[in-house]
Amino acid sequence: MTEKGLLIVLSGPSGVGKGTVRQAIFSRGEREFIYSISATTRKAREGEVDGKDYFFKEREEFERMIADNELLEYTEYVGNYYGTPIDYVRRTLDTGKDIFLEIEVQGAMQVKERMPEGIFIFLTPPDMTELESRIVNRGTDESPIIKQRMEKAIEELSLMRYYDYAVENDTVENAVQKVLGIIQSEHLKVSRILDTICADERE
Ligand SMILES: Nc1nc2c(ncn2[C@@H]2O[C@H](COP(=O)(O)OP(=O)(O)O)[C@@H](O)[C@H]2O)c(=O)[nH]1
Numbered sequence: 001m002t003e004k005g006l007l008i009v010l011s012g013p014s015g016v017g018k019g020t021v022r023q024a025i026f027s028r029g030e031r032e033f034i035y036s037i038s039a040t041t042r043k044a045r046e047g048e049v050d051g052k053d054y055f056f057k058e059r060e061e062f063e064r065m066i067a068d069n070e071l072l073e074y075t076e077y078v079g080n081y082y083g084t085p086i087d088y089v090r091r092t093l094d095t096g097k098d099i100f101l102e103i104e105v106q107g108a109m110q111v112k113e114r115m116p117e118g119i120f121i122f123l124t125p126p127d128m129t130e131l132e133s134r135i136v137n138r139g140t141d142e143s144p145i146i147k148q149r150m151e152k153a154i155e156e157l158s159l160m161r162y163y164d165y166a167v168e169n170d171t172v173e174n175a176v177q178k179v180l181g182i183i184q185s186e187h188l189k190v191s192r193i194l195d196t197i198c199a200d201e202r203e
């Protein structure tokens, strides 16, 4: 029996380091992961590439995708739509590869409803002062947006209990090791279950 890929959801407040940790995991090359590229109506930041970081959409186009059921989940976050194209997720899982979704909590809860077999990981900051300084130092957001993102962070942290795992991003290396450890042990669980099913079928 071929093992289906794992759906891995990584959430956490803006600026906690999701992108940084994910990129470090991908470049480690220990497993092959596929990144689920989201659609968004947010404007591209300097250096972001359409079709690589996000699919950048106008609002009308995004609303058409919602109407046509093209999204596994979507949400409005600080004034913009964000959503996960469903087709790519399904096709990746069918090929046996793991897919990585880096999404906020409301969307993650929708995924949990539809795909409860997913692995839900929440990345936490060491503290709120460190979180704010990471957003400020990143230098991509104006101060009213930073304030909104910090308010949103408090709301998001209160939903952490719905996740399977919480991982502190104190250093990138520690966070990468912990996330890879979780994925490794989830794969072992699936393999053991498949072994039991195969043994039952042989009897
Ligand atoms: N629900 C949902 N959230 C998303 C999606 N793509 C990105 N996000 C989240 O939307 C939030 C804002 O993303 P972004 O504007 O890129 O800011 P950043 O994560 O702070 O760099 C972050 O929490 C992302 O993880 C998606 O497809 N669905």
Ligand SMILES: Nc1ncnc2c1ncn2[C@@H]1O[C@H](COP(=O)(O)OP(=O)(O)O)[C@@H](O)[C@H]1O
Residues within 6 Å of the ligand: 012, 013, 014, 015, 016, 017, 018, 019, 020, 021, 134, 135, 137, 138, 169, 170, 171, 172
């Ligand atoms: N463990 C860490 N220690 C210190 N700075 C970090 C750490 N992880 C990420 N950062 C920095 O914090 C900022 C926000 O990280 P980013 O990956 O963009 O966060 P997110 O994707 O969660 O919004 C970036 O400038 C990044 O270099």
